[in-house]
Amino acid sequence: MIQQLRITLLFLITFSIVLPACKKRPIDEPTPAEQAPFDIYAAGREGYVAKYWKNGKAVNLGKTGVSSDANAMAIAGNDVHIAGYEVSPSGKYVAKYWKNGISTSLTDGSQDAFANDIFVQGNDVYIAGQEMAAGKTTYQAKYWKNGIPVVLTDGTQQAIATGIAIIGNDVYVIGEWRSLEWLTPITVYWKNGQLFNLSDRATAADNQSIAVSGNDLYFLWSETYNSAGQSQTKYSKNLGGPVLINDGTPDVRGYSISVNGSDVYVAGSGTTDGNSAIMAKYWKNGSPVILSNGPDSAFGLSIAVSGADVFVSGYRDGSNERNGVAQYWKNATAVPLTDGSAAALIRKIVVVRK
DSSP, X not given: OHHHHHHHHHHHHHHHHHHHHTOOOOTTSOOOOOOOSEEEEEEEEETTEEEEXXXXXXXXXXXXXXXXXXXXXXXXXXXXXXXXXXXXXXXXXXXEEEETTEEEESSOSSSOEEEEEEEEETTEEEEEEEEEOTTSSOEEEEEEETTEEEEOXXXXXXXXXXXXXXXXXXXXXXXXXXXXXXXXXXXXXXXTTEEEESSOTTSEEEXXXXXXXXXXXXXXXXXXXXXXXXXXXXXXXXXXXXXXXXXXXXXXXXXXXXXXXXXXXXXXXXXXXXXXXXXXEEXXXXXXXXXXXXXXXXXXXXXXXXXXXXXXXXXXXXXXXXXXXXXXXXXXEEEESSOSSSOEEEXXXXXXXX
16 A cells, blocks of 8 residues: 555646646647748739739739830839739829839820839829820830929930939939931939930830939940840949949849848840840849759849848749749749739849848
């Protein structure tokens, strides 16, 4: 009997010690998810309808059944600013601005117009684009400040404004300009409305981008330089001499520029010998990083850098009867945002640290 009491007492003591140690998280209680250190915004289109994605979740901007596109985006605090266009019921392209999904028409729809880039400084919103001159077949480059247009050309030339940035009180706009006697446009910029050339008629203007880092201004432009349609890309800092991106390939097509500290990043595409597919790339201080290698062509249209992470957005051509896929690459790893059921692309990516 005494032996049985000892055994029972020993069991109770052991049970009282072990039980608290065994209290763990219930199986069905979820483990707190590790939060990403940043929010990833991407703007573009799917099925020819403007939209943006925040951390992979899509927000429609354009109307269903109406062609539209989101060309540019800026994030200011909790506000999402997007510039683009939408086709009106009469078939005219209307320059559009969306703030947190609510649209504003920058033009009245009487002439075709497009909004190509956006820059936010304090409470002021600047949007660069172009509108067909009334009674003419030429586009006038212009920008809108808080919805009020500032015309940069008089309609006697072809001109478009593709990028805009503000430093202090100075407004910089990059774009293309062509006299009607010329066959091809040149790359130009305007500072407070005054026109300056960045290229000459030996090449044809192709793509442009603009970026600000602190008080430093960066222009990027690509230009077609031969009859095969191949491009070369240059950038400049603070209106200094152009730097040619030369990675040893004949076709370097830059679309977007971003600066992180002393490092200059350019997103774009190009080809290599023996590969018919166009490859998405980015260049860091002129050195290429290949993001795709076929069999489908891919394009890097925008770039953002956060710390050591590099994000490039664009699209991959469809295959096997599928449409192009909107995607971005994070540190060269592809992240698709669409499934190929409708043609899609990402024109702009913005990464915001939490």
